[in-house]
Amino acid sequence: MSLSVSTGGGPGVHRSVDGSVAVRPFPAGAGGGTVGSMTDDVVKVRGLRKRYGEVNAVDGVDLGIRRGEVFGILGPNGAGKSTTVEILQGHRRRDGGEVTVLGQDPGTADRAWQARVGIVWQDESAAAELTVAETVGHFARYYPRPRDPAEVIDLVGLTGKAGSRTKALSGGQRRRLDVALGVIGGPELLLLDEPTTGFDPAARRQFWSLIRRLADEGTTIILTTHYLDEAEALADRLAVIAAGRVVAEGEPGSLAGRAQARATVHWAEPDGTARSEETDTPTRTVAELAGRFDGDIPGLRVTRPTLEDVYLRLIGSEDR
Amino acid sequence: MAGTAAAGALAPAQDDRTARLPGAWRLGLLRGAMEIRMFFRLREQVVFTFAFPIVFLFLFASIFHDDMANTGSTASQYYVASMIAAGIMSTSFQSLGISIAIERDDKVLRRLRGTPMPPAAYFLGKIWLVLATGLLETAALLVFGSTVYDVDLPSDANGWLTLGWIFVLGITGCALLGIAISSVPKSGKSATSVVVLPFLVLQFISGVYILIDTVPGWMLTVGAFFPLKWMCQGLRGVFLPDAAAALEPAGSWEYGRIALVLAAWCVGGLVLCLLTFRWKNRNDG
Numbered sequence: 001m002s003l004s005v006s007t008g009g010g011p012g013v014h015r016s017v018d019g020s021v022a023v024r025p026f027p028a029g030a031g032g033g034t035v036g037s038m039t040d041d042v043v044k045v046r047g048l049r050k051r052y053g054e055v056n057a058v059d060g061v062d063l064g065i066r067r068g069e070v071f072g073i074l075g076p077n078g079a080g081k082s083t084t085v086e087i088l089q090g091h092r093r094r095d096g097g098e099v100t101v102l103g104q105d106p107g108t109a110d111r112a113w114q115a116r117v118g119i120v121w122q123d124e125s126a127a128a129e130l131t132v133a134e135t136v137g138h139f140a141r142y143y144p145r146p147r148d149p150a151e152v153i154d155l156v157g158l159t160g161k162a163g164s165r166t167k168a169l170s171g172g173q174r175r176r177l178d179v180a181l182g183v184i185g186g187p188e189l190l191l192l193d194e195p196t197t198g199f200d201p202a203a204r205r206q207f208w209s210l211i212r213r214l215a216d217e218g219t220t221i222i223l224t225t226h227y228l229d230e231a232e233a234l235a236d237r238l239a240v241i242a243a244g245r246v247v248a249e250g251e252p253g254s255l256a257g258r259a260q261a262r263a264t265v266h267w268a269e270p271d272g273t274a275r276s277e278e279t280d281t282p283t284r285t286v287a288e289l290a291g292r293f294d295g296d297i298p299g300l301r302v303t304r305p306t307l308e309d310v311y312l313r314l315i316g317s318e319d320r
Numbered sequence: 321m322a323g324t325a326a327a328g329a330l331a332p333a334q335d336d337r338t339a340r341l342p343g344a345w346r347l348g349l350l351r352g353a354m355e356i357r358m359f360f361r362l363r364e365q366v367v368f369t370f371a372f373p374i375v376f377l378f379l380f381a382s383i384f385h386d387d388m389a390n391t392g393s394t395a396s397q398y399y400v401a402s403m404i405a406a407g408i409m410s411t412s413f414q415s416l417g418i419s420i421a422i423e424r425d426d427k428v429l430r431r432l433r434g435t436p437m438p439p440a441a442y443f444l445g446k447i448w449l450v451l452a453t454g455l456l457e458t459a460a461l462l463v464f465g466s467t468v469y470d471v472d473l474p475s476d477a478n479g480w481l482t483l484g485w486i487f488v489l490g491i492t493g494c495a496l497l498g499i500a501i502s503s504v505p506k507s508g509k510s511a512t513s514v515v516v517l518p519f520l521v522l523q524f525i526s527g528v529y530i531l532i533d534t535v536p537g538w539m540l541t542v543g544a545f546f547p548l549k550w551m552c553q554g555l556r557g558v559f560l561p562d563a564a565a566a567l568e569p570a571g572s573w574e575y576g577r578i579a580l581v582l583a584a585w586c587v588g589g590l591v592l593c594l595l596t597f598r599w600k601n602r603n604d605g
Contacts, residue, residue, distance in 0.1 A: 144341050144436070
């Protein structure tokens with residue numbers, strides 16, 4: 001079931017691979033860059049702390065994640081993003097801070113809560129000797145209101161492999177089986193920890209469209225990644241975690257003042273010399289150039305800092 | 321809470337809160353069926369699991385082919401009882417101790433923990449698997465023993481009944497003990513060594529390989545703390561003539577005490593499992 005609401009703009013907009021635009025259902029008043037109204041927050045984290053020996057792996061993380069959004073957690077290896085997600089899953093104890101996921105503390109949550117949270121694991125732990133259909137069908141029995149197994153297998157694109165044993169699947173197919181097991185219970189919240197690590201580019205694109213399809217169905221999705229293009233392509237909002245802290249949070253396009261940053265206009269002079277100019281008013285610069293050149297401006301490009309530029313600046317300044 | 325479009329999209333998910341969670345008993349049956357199916361798909365594992373006690377029965381019955389002194393019975397009659405008991409413990413204690421440690425290492429347990437499956441369903445599933453494989457192994461031993469070595473099967477209902485309750489109590493206690501020991505090895509790789517050594521020692525001090533009246537007294541005392549000695553003793557009572565009870569340390573089969581010790585292991589094993597079972601490796605936090 002794909003939902004399309006044509007209200008334009010806003011953080012719910014998604015451009016899928018085929019170029020069509022889908023707008024996900026979104027709580028009213030969630031359009032701003034700041035934390036939305038608390039009642040709509042699916043995940044609330046305040047001052048989260050976790051120590052491993054002498055290391056503060058998570059050192060005061062605050063997060064607010066709203067119903068229906070795709071939230072990306074970016075950060076270098078060892079920054080604390082996996083630990084944070086594991087605490088949200090209820091699979092790791094925290095040392096301090098408050099955590100509420102779907103209204104409950106994951107550390108003490110019950111089976112009914114577990115049925116509302118889907119987890120996609122990094123490791124391939126599905127039984128090797130069972131077929132895809134048997135595995136998905138079996139996991140469906142654990143949930144009070146599971147989705148139709150055949151429909152979920154179709155959703156992850158494994159219909160052709162439904163009768164194959166897990167051990168005969170490729171790495172990408174196994175990961176899609178992991179996603180099927182994560183969503184078979186019809187979760188309100190789906191947690192994915194570095195889901196595309198080790199994928200080839202085509203498999204990653206397929207995976208992205210799968211995540212978008214799930215998001216279009218209204219599932220709140222939290223994913224960690226260290227691929228910036230992945231975060232930019234999928235996430236409505238991002239948090240960058242470095243050294244156990246959130247160093248920036250916002251929409252990918254405006255993260256850490258990215259949208260307000262000075263633009264650089266590049267062009268080429270008639271003799272071929274490359275020129276560029278940093279400016280707050282790139283439109284005016286381009287208009288001036290258009291007046292100077294009769295017709296097309298050779299080699300024209302207007303750039304703003306990429307997510308990667310912003311990200312590297314963020315983690316570089318926090319690292320050491 | 322959200323706009324109408326959102327409410328429509330979230331409706332199926334919100335129903336989850338009111339729908340009933342499936343029960344542990346039913347999921348235990350489902351898991352048992354799945355575990356048995358997975359077991360029989362690994363042909364190599366099936367062949368070696370069932371061949372092991374039969375090969376040992378063949379070896380011992382061939383080596384000690386003479387009649388046992390002073391008992392009016394044969395070595396094959398003694399060893400069929402031993403091998404059934406050891407087979408029960410190997411399909412339950414040994415195979416669960418190793419396979420659960422490997423499942424923990426492979427994050428299978430953690431994945432299950434991330435679903436609403438009740439933990440009891442996992443344990444029930446393992447018990448069903450062990451009951452099925454243990455029953456088949458016992459049947460295979462009886463068929464092999466009676467056709468190849470003319471082992472006398474129990475002649476009356478009483479004998480079969482005794483075999484039945486020792487089987488059920490013994491395999492349950494050993495399965496729980498196997499689940500408990502699976503938490504001891506630090507990783508799946510070391511599980512085999514950690515599980516096999518105590519099992520091997522127990523087999524020697526419980527009179528599985530060596531005639532019970534030749535095992536030193538202090539070893540018997542140690543062995544008496546564990547279920548295997550009592551399973552062997554009870555099964556000897558089923559397969560040997562009453563005169564052979566004279567070889568037992570107590571001079572009788574002690575069925576009352578056997579039931580008591582095995583039942584105590586079922587209860588104690590359950591408590592041990594509940595207190596010590598780990599869903600993750602130690603270094604997984």
